[in-house]
Amino acid sequence: MHICRSIEDCRAAVADLRNRGKSIGFVPTMGALHDGHLSLVRLAQTNATSCVASIFVNPTQFGNASDLDLYPRDEDRDLSLLDEAGVEIVFLPEADVIYPPGDETIVETTRLANMLHGKVRPGHFRGVTSVVNRLFNIVQPDVAVFGEKDYQQLMVIRQMVRDLHMPVRIVGGPTMREADGLAMSSRNQRLSPADRLAAVVLSRSLDAAAARAGDPGVSVDDIRDVIANTIATEPRARLRGLDTVAADTLDYLHGPINEPLAIMISVQFSDILLIDQRVIQP
């Protein structure tokens, strides 16, 4: 596995793969890898003949410095996991490689970035698109893979690729879960033991909503009640966001469920915010 820290080195390594007739599947990450990331690597490998991953804790998508400082980092472990998974190239830039002095260009999907989670975390999706655009320009992949757990992020990236005519195909990877149903996330390792046990309430609320959605005449408000009531049964959990939107446009839905409904929730445990989502078919 080739590890590169400069843009020149990364471009040369990717060119070498291309010269050997390989197509490039790309998995951008912020490190602290878990099985969810490795499932994205497998998906990239089924959609392309080689896999490039990046590890970069992107400062522009963090609202506050302490969240950025506390973000878990374990480069050696991450690199050995990617090596075992058969990744050919890992790009590990420092912040001033991605954002050199004088850097001033931002990329923003103006509607999608500023609704839903984007209202709770102003500037977050602008940071994501600004970095993913730079990473795409450096790696120039044929296919790039992103987790469906960050549903709004996936939609934002699809929109950017469409609007900017980027020659890359975006593939969404299903959410990987722990045995009790908690969606895998690098943030889970920062939960206290009691909060970790309590965090199962996110997937439990989505399961309850999916079950309720099968009832005749059920409305979007009924689904919202099921989520809110289930989260309320867990005293350690604080519901921070509950969005019930059209799965393809993220516009709010009301009344009977006549089209695919995306339920996006964010729930706080102490100072950790966890997210999860489910798409329910009508």
Ligand code: PAF
């Ligand atoms: O999903 C993530 O880990 C990050 O938002 C991404 C896509 C790597 C951009 O920094």
